Amino acid sequence: MQYETVIGLETHAQFHTRSKMFCGCKTDFGAPPNTQTCPVCQGLPGTLPVVNRTAVELGLRAALALRCHIAPVTQFDRKNYFYPDLPKNYQVSQNYHNLGVDGRLEIEVDGQTRKVGIWNVHLEEDAGKLEHPEDTGANYTAIDLNRAGTPLLEIVSAPDMRSADEANAYMNELAAILRHLGISDCKMQEGSLRFEAGISVRAVGGEEFGNRVEVKNLNSMSAVVKAIEHERHRQVAVLESGGTVPSQTMLWDVQREVTEPMRSKEEAKDYRYFPEPDLVPIEISPEWLDQVREQMSELPAVRRKRFIAELDLPPYDAGVIVEQKPIADYFEQTVEQGVEPKTAANWMMGEVMRVLNERQCEIDDLPVSPPMLAELIGLVTDDRISNSVGKTVFSEMCSSGKKAGEIVEEKGLAQISDSGELEAVVKQVLADHPDAVADLESGKQQAKGFLIGQIMRATRGKANPKLAGELIDRLTGD
Amino acid sequence: MPELIELSAGDLHRKLMAGDVTARQIVERYLDRIEQIDGRVGAFNTVTAEAALDKAADIDDRLDKGEAVGPLAGVPIALKDNLCTRGVPTTCSSRILEHFVPPYDATVVERLQRADAVLIGKTNLDEFAMGSTTEASAFATTANPWDLSRVPGGSSGGSAAAVAAGLAPLALGSDTGGSIRQPAAFCGVTGLKPTYGRVSRYGLIAYASSLDQIGTFSRDPRDAALLLEVIAGHDPRDSTSAQEPVPDYSAELEKDVAGVKVGLPREYLAEGIAPDVEAAVRAAADTCRGLGAEVIDISLPHTEYAVATYYIIGTAEASSNLARFDGIHYGRRAAGKMDVDELYSRSRSEGLGDEVKRRIMLGTFALSAGYYDAYYLKALKVRRLIKKDFDDALAGVDCILAPVAPTVAYKQGEMIDDPLALYLADIYTSATNLAGLPAIAFNAGTGEGGLPVGVQLMGRPFEESGLLRLAHAFREATDHHLARPNLTED
Numbered sequence: 001m002q003y004e005t006v007i008g009l010e011t012h013a014q015f016h017t018r019s020k021m022f023c024g025c026k027t028d029f030g031a032p033p034n035t036q037t038c039p040v041c042q043g044l045p046g047t048l049p050v051v052n053r054t055a056v057e058l059g060l061r062a063a064l065a066l067r068c069h070i071a072p073v074t075q076f077d078r079k080n081y082f083y084p085d086l087p088k089n090y091q092v093s094q095n096y097h098n099l100g101v102d103g104r105l106e107i108e109v110d111g112q113t114r115k116v117g118i119w120n121v122h123l124e125e126d127a128g129k130l131e132h133p134e135d136t137g138a139n140y141t142a143i144d145l146n147r148a149g150t151p152l153l154e155i156v157s158a159p160d161m162r163s164a165d166e167a168n169a170y171m172n173e174l175a176a177i178l179r180h181l182g183i184s185d186c187k188m189q190e191g192s193l194r195f196e197a198g199i200s201v202r203a204v205g206g207e208e209f210g211n212r213v214e215v216k217n218l219n220s221m222s223a224v225v226k227a228i229e230h231e232r233h234r235q236v237a238v239l240e241s242g243g244t245v246p247s248q249t250m251l252w253d254v255q256r257e258v259t260e261p262m263r264s265k266e267e268a269k270d271y272r273y274f275p276e277p278d279l280v281p282i283e284i285s286p287e288w289l290d291q292v293r294e295q296m297s298e299l300p301a302v303r304r305k306r307f308i309a310e311l312d313l314p315p316y317d318a319g320v321i322v323e324q325k326p327i328a329d330y331f332e333q334t335v336e337q338g339v340e341p342k343t344a345a346n347w348m349m350g351e352v353m354r355v356l357n358e359r360q361c362e363i364d365d366l367p368v369s370p371p372m373l374a375e376l377i378g379l380v381t382d383d384r385i386s387n388s389v390g391k392t393v394f395s396e397m398c399s400s401g402k403k404a405g406e407i408v409e410e411k412g413l414a415q416i417s418d419s420g421e422l423e424a425v426v427k428q429v430l431a432d433h434p435d436a437v438a439d440l441e442s443g444k445q446q447a448k449g450f451l452i453g454q455i456m457r458a459t460r461g462k463a464n465p466k467l468a469g470e471l472i473d474r475l476t477g478d
Numbered sequence: 479m480p481e482l483i484e485l486s487a488g489d490l491h492r493k494l495m496a497g498d499v500t501a502r503q504i505v506e507r508y509l510d511r512i513e514q515i516d517g518r519v520g521a522f523n524t525v526t527a528e529a530a531l532d533k534a535a536d537i538d539d540r541l542d543k544g545e546a547v548g549p550l551a552g553v554p555i556a557l558k559d560n561l562c563t564r565g566v567p568t569t570c571s572s573r574i575l576e577h578f579v580p581p582y583d584a585t586v587v588e589r590l591q592r593a594d595a596v597l598i599g600k601t602n603l604d605e606f607a608m609g610s611t612t613e614a615s616a617f618a619t620t621a622n623p624w625d626l627s628r629v630p631g632g633s634s635g636g637s638a639a640a641v642a643a644g645l646a647p648l649a650l651g652s653d654t655g656g657s658i659r660q661p662a663a664f665c666g667v668t669g670l671k672p673t674y675g676r677v678s679r680y681g682l683i684a685y686a687s688s689l690d691q692i693g694t695f696s697r698d699p700r701d702a703a704l705l706l707e708v709i710a711g712h713d714p715r716d717s718t719s720a721q722e723p724v725p726d727y728s729a730e731l732e733k734d735v736a737g738v739k740v741g742l743p744r745e746y747l748a749e750g751i752a753p754d755v756e757a758a759v760r761a762a763a764d765t766c767r768g769l770g771a772e773v774i775d776i777s778l779p780h781t782e783y784a785v786a787t788y789y790i791i792g793t794a795e796a797s798s799n800l801a802r803f804d805g806i807h808y809g810r811r812a813a814g815k816m817d818v819d820e821l822y823s824r825s826r827s828e829g830l831g832d833e834v835k836r837r838i839m840l841g842t843f844a845l846s847a848g849y850y851d852a853y854y855l856k857a858l859k860v861r862r863l864i865k866k867d868f869d870d871a872l873a874g875v876d877c878i879l880a881p882v883a884p885t886v887a888y889k890q891g892e893m894i895d896d897p898l899a900l901y902l903a904d905i906y907t908s909a910t911n912l913a914g915l916p917a918i919a920f921n922a923g924t925g926e927g928g929l930p931v932g933v934q935l936m937g938r939p940f941e942e943s944g945l946l947r948l949a950h951a952f953r954e955a956t957d958h959h960l961a962r963p964n965l966t967e968d
């Protein structure tokens with residue numbers, strides 16, 4: 001029998017706000033434990049929450065970008081459960097009056113566009129973190145409340161995805177939107193983007209959904225993809241052997257790359273949601289929504305289409321560049337300096353991303369501005385320096401912050417495009433390699449490549465390769 | 479100087495400003511009286527003698543230098559022990575918070591400090607403000623100053639008893655279903671529950687967030703006005719606090735009450751009310767007529783549902799509000815090594831009293847899957863109907879005159895085994911909280927056993943001025959306020 005996988009995703013994104021959801025504490029990553037807390041986020045008795053308006057606005061941006069219906073009044077609810085990382089033993093979340101409902105997200109897989117329904121978009125507060133030093137022999141658990149109260153955006157999709165590829169496309173598109181709209185930095189390694197997947201399988205063409213397995217602890221997109229593959233195989237195997245897949249909650253084991261059932265006690269939860277009486281309902285006026293709309297930048301899908309249609313970029317290039325807003329912005333600013341778009345895209349996807357990767361930094365951290373990159377690219381396209389020297393110069397620019405022209409001049413890297421100057425070098429190389437000359441004259445074209453290589457070596461890369469080729473042709477009497 | 483004990487808060491402050499007395503003399507006199515009398519009354523959980531004397535010295539110092547002082551300078555005040563005070567234990571009269579010392583002040587405490595009131599101690603209450611006798615305190619039973627074998631009411635019994643016994647001219651309490659007004663009535667003092675949102679709840683350890691409101695205890699409405707002026711007003715830390723401007727309540731007090739329309743709800747004078755209480759309400763209505771007010775028969779048809787609605791909503795919110803007392807982050811923790819679920823269970827079993835557990839269980843049940851619609855949602859609907867009863871009634875009258883409790887103060891232990899009977903006695907007070915309205919309770923005579931009988935006036939949202947004015951006029955026209963409990967100093 002042929003099976004299809006049915007996938008729905010819950011995405012938690014940490015907001016890119018300076019302060020927490022209901023108090024003024026900072027949200028910087030990596031601060032010493034419990035240094036970014038106050039009586040409110042410590043859940044001390046008598047304290048009350050106050051809504052962070054910026055978080056609501058960022059949430060509205062997401063809801064608008066995901067084409068949600070936005071009700072005129074939104075409200076918070078309490079989700080009640082006991083856990084030591086949750087100091088109030090309830091989480092302020094939304095359940096009855098979500099910020100946005102009934103939206104959709106378009107994804108593209110193998111050139112096909114699909115719509116994934118968005119059930120709702122809502123706001124909530126994050127919990128703290130537990131550290132278990134007993135792994136190292138200690139007999140206690142430590143609680144760090146720095147993260148407690150950090151604003152979270154939860155996006156709940158409909159079970160509209162049918163493969164790990166589609167889920168992957170959905171996650172990437174969602175992350176691109178969140179980054180583009182300045183909602184979240186989506187840094188997986190800092191836990192600012194986390195997922196839960198609802199996975200079931202059924203016979204292709206079936207009407208009814210199979211029993212749903214909820215997989216938690218998915219802290220990267222690759223974990224989601226692996227968990228979907230794993231669950232698909234596991235569930236199909238159960239069905240093939242005549243069994244039924246129980247509806248249950250599983251945890252993803254990152255090390256072993258398998259799903260494990262949660263303790264049934266943790267699973268059987270009644271959260272007893274009820275309206276948070278410490279907060280008044282928030283009215284979302286049409287004027288406020290208009291303001292939020294005005295502050296929203298172009299969505300990634302729109303930008304990609306524009307890059308393809310107006311700048312003639314191949315779809316693949318547009319996809320890579322638009323994935324991260326700062327890269328896309330940088331690219332556009334470079335193009336505005338007069339650089340041919342495809343050439344600029346090659347530089348972005350090649351040298352620029354290589355350096356960012358190597359240095360593990362953001363593009364805004366580089367001392368090279370778009371006009372500086374444009375100048376460098378200009379030197380290469382004008383044949384003032386070779387492509388390979390260009391790469392060396394770029395690395396140098398990233399280290400020193402100097403302009404390309406300065407570096408080329410200081411280090412004497414300008415390409416030798418003077419045929420008189422280069423002719424002497426070519427003659428010497430030809431004299432030194434009679435065998436290669438003979439090969440060339442007998443028609444072996446690869447010998448020419450070897451000779452150009454030797455010329456580049458002799459000039460430390462400064463020879464204009466085109467001119468060198470012409471000189472070889474002329475001097476070997478071809 | 480026994481006369482200091484007899485003075486109102488306003489008069490104490492005026493005497494201080496006139497140089498007739500120092501803040502130190504006032505505070506020492508009150509501390510001395512607490513020392514002499516509170517062993518019998520048991521109003522205080524903590525007496526902050528040292529801090530009070532420091533504050534008095536600071537006020538005297540500033541007066542000596544000719545510097546400005548606040549509107550409550552030199553006036554001692556007692557706070558219900560569910561209001562957070564930085565550096566001073568705040569226990570809610572619960573074992574689980576027995577050693578809890580907040581690192582911050584409630585907004586009302588900050589405002590009192592700025593007004594230069596002198597905090598002299600924290601008063602006893604029914605644990606987490608759940609109860610109406612103060613017998614549900616985990617620490618001690620507070621006695622009614624009029625009859626030490628009787629309860630002072632609750633849950634703000636300590637604050638009411640402190641003012642009645644002359645241990646403080648002013649006190650703060652909290653009222654969720656009558657917890658200011660009922661003890662004020664039992665102890666023969668003035669208790670004001672302001673409109674929901676009139677006073678910031680920041681720093682009030684919550685029982686039921688949508689019903690709780692901080693309010694005042696004083697000997698008369700004039701002092702209530704003075705105190706309300708200091709504590710009322712919007713607080714950015716409490717989203718449910720109102721943006722409404724704060725009137726000059728003291729000035730409003732003097733205006734004429736002739737022509738005021740007073741509603742008398744027939745459902746409040748039906749079956750279940752004791753004859754002495756009913757007589758006091760009817761006599762109060764006559765006094766109002768004598769003052770030129772018009773007394774009108776009105777109906778509040780959903781009155782009979784108020785208690786059930788209040789206990790569903792109140793306990794539902796409480797079940798969530800009190801979840802944080804788990805022995806993990808602060809407060810009492812069960813001893814020994816165990817897993818976290820057992821730690822929760824043991825810490826809460828040991829740290830919380832029976833009445834608190836009873837209400838947490840009721841509320842948890844009301845919010846549970848399968849029961850939420852039938853209990854919690856339905857209660858919210860009835861709450862809207864009760865609110866509408868008041869809106870309709872208050873469209874025709876300016877305020878509503880009603881009993882506070884069906885009887886005078888109970889004997890200690892009399893109600894301890896009958897929680898349901900105690901719940902039902904909230905019949906006249908809990909609807910006000912469900913509707914979020916202001917109400918003032920005050921002494922309107924003497925009932926069975928020579929005990930005080932209180933009545934209350936309820937009004938439109940943010941119209942505390944009108945209630946204070948009529949209560950003040952009533953006081954001027956009667957001499958119930960002259961009666962004092964018989965408590966001799968050693």
Ligand SMILES: [Zn+2]
Pocket residue numbers: 020023024025036037038039040041042149
């Ligand atoms: Zn905080």
